[in-house]
Amino acid sequence: MLFIRKIAFLLAIILISSIGQGYSESEPLLYPYGPSEGDRTTPVDDDGASDNVPISVAFKFFSKEYKSLYVNNNGVISFKTAVSQYTPDAFPLTHGETFVTPFWGDVNNELSGNVYYRESTDDNLLKMITKDMEKHLPSQHFTAKWAFVATWDKVAYFGSKSHKVNTFQAALTTDGFRYFIILNYGDIQWTTGEASGGNPLTGLEGLPAQAGFNSGDNTHYFNIPGSRTAEVLKIKSTSNVNYPGRWIFRVDDFQVPGGCLFKSSFAKEGEEFWTDSTCTTKCLCKASGDVPCADESCSASAACVPSGSFFKCKEKEKVCF
Incomplete structure (x- = not known):
């Protein structure tokens, strides 16, 4: 299977040109990212991931604390092990899979794009996050003290025979007491890689991407509306804080502002x-x-x-x- 995927990559690279990476003023919804922000990058590797990344603040996710994480090319931040799986399974996954999935799909950054990440206590970034939290959730009176930002910038899908790319971001943050995750969506042009049944010319059909959270048990999980359906293409127009393209969750004591949870949806x-x-x-x-x-x-x-x-x-x- 790996050999076939690599051959497909070599054929596809002839048909797709590389698109520039980095923070763009045309995407103000996203927090600044890229080399100028001191970001690191994951390997340019189909189904690749970062090494285990230690973090200076123990991040509380569904009542458990984690002191390291992985940034996975296929649109996942995981807390226990790297995730190479490219076709998303339906939540809940109940064998200890603990991760955040801003857009779990078959990314191939060998064709286009970079996956950036950094841990930060930079005052400018923390002020941006604090301002956004005050705007969206004023009753929380939240002042960011720490953040971890991962950005999938203009990434292509496996088997792509088009120029379609996606840009999305996950920001983990805490004030030292409460723990939030902010998901930001830039331009979303595809939902599915070819190996997941997608059309290589459109990046659609097949089994589309999953967005949400999974704690590893059968109780604590969340699906953003449209996950694993064609509707996930419209995720940039959805929100739980009345700000299209942004979702905010409290994840230590799980809460989804702006609505209700019904069977984890x-x-x-x-x-x-x-x-x-x-x-x-x-x-x-x-x-x-x-x-x-x-x-x-x-x-x-x-x-x-x-x-x-x-x-x-x-x-x-x-x-x-």
């Missing part, structure tokens, strides 16, 4: 949804975080269709004769 405050493809149980995300549900079906003029992590009743198109 997110619903916005005030959102009505049906729980499955039968559309026979309708639920409401209340401001209190409660999710009352009741038996209710679609009308005869509506069809039950997927909507993010849930389902909705959509009026059928009328056919005129």
Whole structure:
């Protein structure tokens, strides 16, 4: 399999030109990154990862503290071991897999892009994070004291025969008491590598990328709406803090601001949804975080269709004769 992937890479490299890497003012949603910020890079290697990276602050994730991590080319930050797997599995994964997945898919930075990372107590970066937290979650009164930023900059997908690239970022931060992860999404142009069933010309179809968190048990996990579906292509337009392209989570005592958790999937405050493809149980995300549900079906003029992590009743198109 490795030999076949390498041959495919050699053929694809003829068809794709390298695109410049580094922080861009056209992507102000992302925190500054690149060589000018002192970032390190992961190996330029299909399915590669950083070495084990010690961090000076023990980061608390689902009540456990971690003093090192791995930055994986395939869109994962992991706390126990490197992750070379390129086709994402559905959460929960229950054999101790502990990681953050801003965009778990088949990245190939041999074709295009870099994966940057750094630990930082730089005052300018911490002020940016503090300002954003005050804007999005003012009730937290959060002042950042430490951060770890990983950025996947203009990365291509395995088997690419296009110029499509993705840019996304994960920032871990703490004030010494509470621990948050901020996920920022720049331009997202593809969802799937060829080895995951994707179309090499479009980077779509097949089994798309996963975004969210997994603690390694069957209880503590989270899927960002659209994960492992074609809808993940639109992740830049989604948010739980009313700021498209940004998701913020408290991860020591897991909380998802801006909505409710229903079976580890997110619903916005005030959102009505049906729980499955039968559309026979309708639920409401209340401001209190409660999710009352009741038996209710679609009308005869509506069809039950997927909507993010849930389902909705959509009026059928009328056919005129």
